[in-house]
Amino acid sequence: MDKSWITKHRLSKDYRTGVKDFLDFAFSDIKKEMIKCPCQRCCLVKYKHRVEVKVDDDLICHGILPTYTNWYLHGEQLDFHEETIGLESESNVDHVENQTINLLGDAFPSMDNSFNESASMPTDQSKQKEAFDDLLADGNQALYEGCQAFSKLSFTLKLYHIKCMSRINDKGMSLIIDLLKEAFEHAKLPDSFNDMKKIIRKFGFNYESIHVCPNDCMLYWGDDASRDTCKVCKSSRWKTRIVDDSVEEKKKKKKQQAAKVRRYFPLKPRLQRLFMSSKTAEFMRWHADSENKDGKLRHPRDGNAWKAFNQQFLDFASDPRNVRLGLTTDGFNPFGSMSTNYSVWPVILVPFNFPPWMSMKETSMILSMIIPGKHMPSNDIDIYLQPLIQELKELWHEGVSTFDASLKETFCMRAVS
Numbered sequence: 477m478d479k480s481w482i483t484k485h486r487l488s489k490d491y492r493t494g495v496k497d498f499l500d501f502a503f504s505d506i507k508k509e510m511i512k513c514p515c516q517r518c519c520l521v522k523y524k525h526r527v528e529v530k531v532d533d534d535l536i537c538h539g540i541l542p543t544y545t546n547w548y549l550h551g552e553q554l555d556f557h558e559e560t561i562g563l564e565s566e567s568n569v570d571h572v573e574n575q576t577i578n579l580l581g582d583a584f585p586s587m588d589n590s591f592n593e594s595a596s597m598p599t600d601q602s603k604q605k606e607a608f609d610d611l612l613a614d615g616n617q618a619l620y621e622g623c624q625a626f627s628k629l630s631f632t633l634k635l636y637h638i639k640c641m642s643r644i645n646d647k648g649m650s651l652i653i654d655l656l657k658e659a660f661e662h663a664k665l666p667d668s669f670n671d672m673k674k675i676i677r678k679f680g681f682n683y684e685s686i687h688v689c690p691n692d693c694m695l696y697w698g699d700d701a702s703r704d705t706c707k708v709c710k711s712s713r714w715k716t717r718i719v720d721d722s723v724e725e726k727k728k729k730k731k732q733q734a735a736k737v738r739r740y741f742p743l744k745p746r747l748q749r750l751f752m753s754s755k756t757a758e759f760m761r762w763h764a765d766s767e768n769k770d771g772k773l774r775h776p777r778d779g780n781a782w783k784a785f786n787q788q789f790l791d792f793a794s795d796p797r798n799v800r801l802g803l804t805t806d807g808f809n810p811f812g813s814m815s816t817n818y819s820v821w822p823v824i825l826v827p828f829n830f831p832p833w834m835s836m837k838e839t840s841m842i843l844s845m846i847i848p849g850k851h852m853p854s855n856d857i858d859i860y861l862q863p864l865i866q867e868l869k870e871l872w873h874e875g876v877s878t879f880d881a882s883l884k885e886t887f888c889m890r891a892v893s
Contacts, residue, residue, distance in 0.1 A: 478494070478497075479494070479545060480494075481493065481494025481495075482494070482540055482542065482545070483542070486535075486536055486537075486539050487536075491536075492536065495532050495535045495536060495540075496532070498535075498540075498547070498550075499526060499531060499532055501547075501550065501551065501552075502547070502550040502551060503526055504551065509525060510523040510524060510525055511523065511524065511526075511531065511549075511550060512549050512550075513531050513534050513535075514535070514540050514541050514544050514547075514549075514550075514616075515531075515534035515535050515537075515538040515539065515540060515541070516538045516539050516540070516541055517534060517538045518534060518538075519541065519613040519616055519617055520541070520544065520549060520609075520612050520613060520616050541616045541617075541618075542618060542622075542624075544616050549612075580608065580611055580612060580615065584604060584607075584608045607678040607679075607680075610678060611629060611675070611678055611679075614627065614628045614629035614632070614675065615627050615628075615629040615630065617629075617664055618664070619631050619663055619664055619665075620660065620662050620663045620664065621662065628664040628665075629675070631665075632665075632666060632672055632675055632676075633676075635649075635652075635653075635672070636672060636676055646669055649669050649672075650668060650669040653665060653666060653668065653669055653672065680745050680749075681741075681745070681746070682742075683739045683740060683741045683742075684739070684740045684741075684742065684863075685737050685738075685739060686737070686738050686739075686740055686863065687713055687734040687735075687736065687737055688734075688735075688736040688737065688738050688848075688859075688860070689706040689708070689709065689711060689713070689735075689736070690711055690735040690736045691706065691708075691709050691711055692853060692856035692859060692860075693706050693707075693708035693709050693711075693856075693859070694706055694707060694708055694859060695738075695859060695860070695862060695863075696713060696734075697862065697863065698862075711735075712735065713734060713735060714732045714733060714734060714735060715732070715733045715734070715735050736848060737848065738845060738846065738847055738848055738860060739845060739846045740844070740845045740863050740864070741842075741843055741844055741845060742867065743825070743842070743844060743864065743867045743868070743871070743891075744867060744870075744871065744876050746842050747799055747827075747842075747871075747876075747878075747889065747891060748876065748878045748879075748889070750799075750827065751797070751878050751879065751880045751881060751882075751889065752878070752879055752881055753881060754881045754882070756830075757880055757881040757882035757883075758882040759829070759830050759831060759834060760797055760799070760827070760829045760830070761796045761797060761829070761882075762829065762830060762831045763775065763777040763796065763800070763828065763829055763831075764777075764796030765796070766831070774832060775828070775831070775832050776800070776802075776828050777828070782800075785892075792890060792892065795887070795890075796829075797829075797880065797887060797889060798889065798890045798891065798892070799827055799829055799871075799889065799890070799891040799892070800827070800828040800829060800891075800892060800893075801825045801826065801827060801828065801842075801868075801891060801892065801893040802825065802826040802828055802893070803823065803824075803825055803826075803844075803893050804823075804824050804825075804826065805821055805822065805823045805824065805847075805857070806821065806822075807819040807820065807821045807852050808820060808822075810849075817850060817851075818849045818850040819849045819850065819851060819852045820846060820847065820848060820849050821846070821847035821849075821852065821853060821857070822843060822845070822846050822847075823843075823844045823845045823846075823847065823860075823861070823864070824841050824842065824843055824844065825841070825842040825844050825893065826840070826841055826842075827840060827842065844864050845860065845861075845863075845864065847860050868891065868892070868893050871889070871890055871891035871892075872890060872891065872892055875888040875889055875890040876888070876889055877889075
């Protein structure tokens with residue numbers, strides 16, 4: 477379709493004709509009563525009718541989003557060539573926007589474009605829909621007026637990626653954001669680093685903070701989540717400080733701090749993302765689809781243990797998409813000083829469905845938890861592994877519904893470690 481009208485004045489005849497043609501195309505499906513309004517005020521978040529709450533009024537009053545040149549939310553296919561677009565744009569601009577669109581598509585494959593706000597939805601799906609709408613609004617909001625290279629979302633993701641790759645600490649990133657906001661006042665930048673992290677969390681990669689007995693006796697988790705003292709050594713769950721009476725009242729108002737905290741990263745959503753991403757879904761079947769021509773041991777699937785497991789659990793082995801995981805852990809000194817007696821233990825899972833040149837890469841490894849120091853957990857590591865073991869049991873017996881981006885279907889994914 478001709479989209480040259482997007483850049484013209486909103487009161488011109490060509491613009492009004494273009495709006496009419498766009499709405500005819502968007503409402504061509506007779507089942508659609510509402511569509512996402514692509515004006516610069518609604519930013520593809522609000523649903524509106526064509527008759528009662530008119531979309532065309534908003535498009536004429538506020539103008540259409542200049543970055544929304546691919547009408548993928550209104551029926552247009554994503555796989556099309558640049559020659560069909562009436563607008564003249566740089567190839568790198570299209571590449572950045574398509575990357576953001578593909579990222580949202582991989583992160584939220586269950587989002588239906590024809591969703592109606594009045595339809596009843598489960599709570600989890602409703603939260604996903606809210607997160608998707610927020611990310612979509614940021615993805616269609618230009619970084620500043622007239623910017624075509626970056627949207628607010630794509631720039632935020634790029635900035636956060638630089639932070640991770642360059643290992644910039646949180647304070648340094650906060651100073652960088654403050655500098656950018658001071659230098660570019662009109663740019664749609666996050667107000668702080670915490671706001672940037674809130675945007676990243678909407679993609680679903682969160683972690684759980686679980687309190688631990690300072691002597692590594694138990695986790696304050698599950699049935700013991702409400703306890704204040706350890707059921708083994710009777711030590712307090714909270715930090716205790718000696719204060720005088722003058723500040724006792726202020727201390728009561730402050731939130732109590734746990735004596736020891738460990739971070740746990742849920743496994744199920746991370747395994748689901750391996751199938752939801754179009755870049756990794758196909759490789760999750762490599763161990764079954766590839767052929768070992770010379771019989772040499774290059775991958776765990778070539779060993780006798782893997783083959784014996786397949787013979788013993790035929791139901792699990794019947795679907796090559798079921799995940800085989802390797803678990804590993806080791807301690808290290810995070811301060812880089814051998815004179816400091818401190819040891820942190822990360823627990824890492826390796827997906828052996830991947831080919832060997834992918835499974836051992838840093839980007840493929842799944843961080844499951846971080847066991848805090850300052851001493852090594854030794855035999856008490858079993859205490860810390862309880863949430864992971866429970867999740868692995870659920871994945872073995874029940875599985876979890878997962879969307880396979882390579883085959884465009886939903887299946888019950890199981891896993892074993």
